[in-house]
Amino acid sequence: MRSSLSVGLIALLAGGAALATPSNVAPSIDTMKEVVKEISSDAYEGRAPGTVGEEKTLAYLVQRFEALGLKPGNKGSWFQDVPLVEITAKNVAPLRFSGGKTPISLNYGSQMVVATYRTTRPHIEVKDSPVIFVGYGINAPEKKWNDYAGVNVRGKTVIILVNDPDYQATALHGPFGGRAMTYYGRWTYKFEEAAGQGAAAAIIVHDTVPAAYGWNVVQSSWTGAQHVADSANGNAGQSAAIGWIQKDQAAALMASAGLNLDTLSAAAKKRGFKAVPLKGVKASLSFDNMIRKHRSKNLVALLPGKDRPDEYVLYAAHWDHLGQCKAAPDGDDICNGAIDNATGTAALVALAEANVKAGPTDRSQVFLAVTAEESGLLGSAYYGNHPVFPLSQTVGGVNMDALSMAGPARNVVVIGRGKSQLDAYLDRALAAQNRVASLEPTPEKGFYYRSDHFSFAKHGVPMLYFEGGQDLVKGGPEAGARAARDYEEHRYHGPKDEYDPNWDWSGVKADLTLYYEVGRALSNRTDWPNWTPGDEFRAIRDKSRADK
Structure with missing residues (x-):
């Protein structure tokens, strides 16, 4: 992440008059309320992919888009099939570690969670794995860093720390971005690398601060049905268990091997760290799998452009959530996902409605509701690998995920501020509201790698993603931080993320207008916003646009 503006970005800002002026049409909050209330109700069963909840969600969205006069975007179809495999672990035995000073036995759910990416294995067993x-x-x-150097982990169980080695830094510089998480800190990367190294099982140590969420989130997200991308070989190259x-259980495991977790963790932060075998300790686990292959769906709605219809601007949001999950004390076991992400999905509908009312733009606008974000950005990743519209002709766009109901704020928090020239478009829209863009207050949480904009960035398409600001009009930054903590601790990925008729929508209204103005400006201009010089995605974009 960069905290300063590039020369190109400054030039865009200096030419503010060239950016589209605000339109006279405002997206409807009443439309958003209708959609959020509908698709986050219990009737939609938490909108898990491959369920009745998916069928109802997509049917409802098609009805709304069709009524607006949008066109089905995928060669006459509203949908893009996304091949997924649903895997539900059953009969999960405790994860046992033997051979140490004290045997360790961890119970599923309360002390450990386990799953697999392998899609053809009805039974998984790892026995006596070092x-x-x-x-x-x-x-x-490229960073001259290899935690696997000099060690063979093939067929073995690896224990891994979450986040990056320098996540506790106070500044945004260091081997792995300092306080800001890189992709190397994400659990998805850690499982990918462990599989590439041949590990039979890969286990991440949960720690609330570097993970950015409590164990309750791990438990609700990693138990029950899991979705993985399908593949020709059944993901045979993945670790048997993840x-x-x-x-605390990891600390007990290390103590059983005569080691200290804190000491090991401190050593792991330094370049040249060498992996440490737990001498004599072996891991064993087993579980059965219910496996169901199915085709989930991305929804693709199109508002054709009037002058350059073969250039595309994306509005994206994920429609899915977790379905049934660990029950709350009152017995409620539906993770409704009202904030995450019925709000973003509803924003798609409200933005489409506003754009229809304002009239077609020069470029085509695509309203893309993707599946399986909660399973690792699977729907957007599939679109990135199998784009309905050529990515070389996709100008950029916005991603909307979990809009804030904390109330009006003086700012917005931009995830990846300074990475692309889309910042100029946002700054222009913010100026009209007398608001400002802020850097992430918690870059160590790695939000840039946790929503669907990342799938497009990997293919060189710049996507703007921001969150509701924390500098609230009522209460300032302290109130904003308090509201964020309250949501994360009590509703995020849990059954209480439900529609509330008492929500304050004024902050959402302002943020929705920003998305509208940015998208509208992108859709009426002729320039192609790029990544800032030196950004990790710049070369990909330059290559895709080289012959244009």
Whole structure:
């Protein structure tokens, strides 16, 4: 992440008059309320992919888009099939570690979670697998960092720390971006690398601060039905088992091997760290799998452009959530996902409605509701690999995920501020509201890698993603931070993320207008916003646009 503006971005800002002026049409909050209330109701069963909840959600969205006069975007179809495999672990035995000073046995759900990416294995068993602590589990040749150097983990169980080695830094510079998480800190990367190294099982140590969420989120997200991308070989190259254990249990495991987790963690933060075998300790686990292959769907709605219809601007949001999950004390076991992400999905409908009322733009506008974000950005990743509209002709766009109901704010928090020239468009829209863009207050949480904009960025398409600001009009930054903590601790990925008729929509209204003005400006201009010079995605974009 960069905290300063590039020369190109300053030039765009200096030419503010060239950016589209605000339109006279405002997106409807009443439309958003209708959609959020509808698709986050219990009737939609938490909108898990491959369920009745998916069928109802997509049918409802098609009805709304069709009524607005939008066109089905995929060669006459509203949908893009996304091949997924639903895997539900059953008969999960405790995760046992033997051979140490004290046998360790961890119970499923309360102390550990386990799953698999392998899609053709009705039974998974890892028996007496030697255990190795591999620090942060990173192999980054460009940074001269390899936690797997000099160790063979093939057929073994690796224990991995979450986040990056320098996540506790106070500044945004260091081997892995300092306080800002890189992709090397994400659990998806750690499991990918462990599989590439041949590990039979990969277990991440959960720690609330570097993970950015409590064990309750791990438990609700990693138990029950899981979705993975389908593949021709059934993901045979993946580790047999992946999962998480609580930090206290990891500490007990290390103590059983005569080691200290804190000492090992400190050593793992330094370049040149060497993986540490837990001498004599072996891991065993087993579970059955209910496996169901199915085709979930991305929804693709199109508002054709009037002058350059073969150039596209994206509005994206994920429609899915977790379905049924760990029950709350009152017995409620439906994760309704009202904030995450019925709000973003509803924003798609409200933005489409506003754009229809304002009239077609020069470029085509695509309203893309993607599946399986909660399973690792699977729907957007599939679109990125199989684009309905050529990515070389996709100008950019906005991604909307979990709009804030904390009330009006003086700012917005931009995820990835300074990475692309789309910042100029946002700054222009913010100026009209007398608001400002702020850097992430918690860059160590790695939000840039946790929503669907990342799938497009990997293919060179710049996407703007921001969150509701924390500098609230009522209460300032302290109130904003308090509201964010309250949501994360009590509703995020839990059954109480439900529609509330008492929500304050004024902050959402202002943010929705920003998305509208940015998208409208992008859709009426002739320039192609790029990544800032030196950004990790710049070369991909330059290559895709080289012959244009």
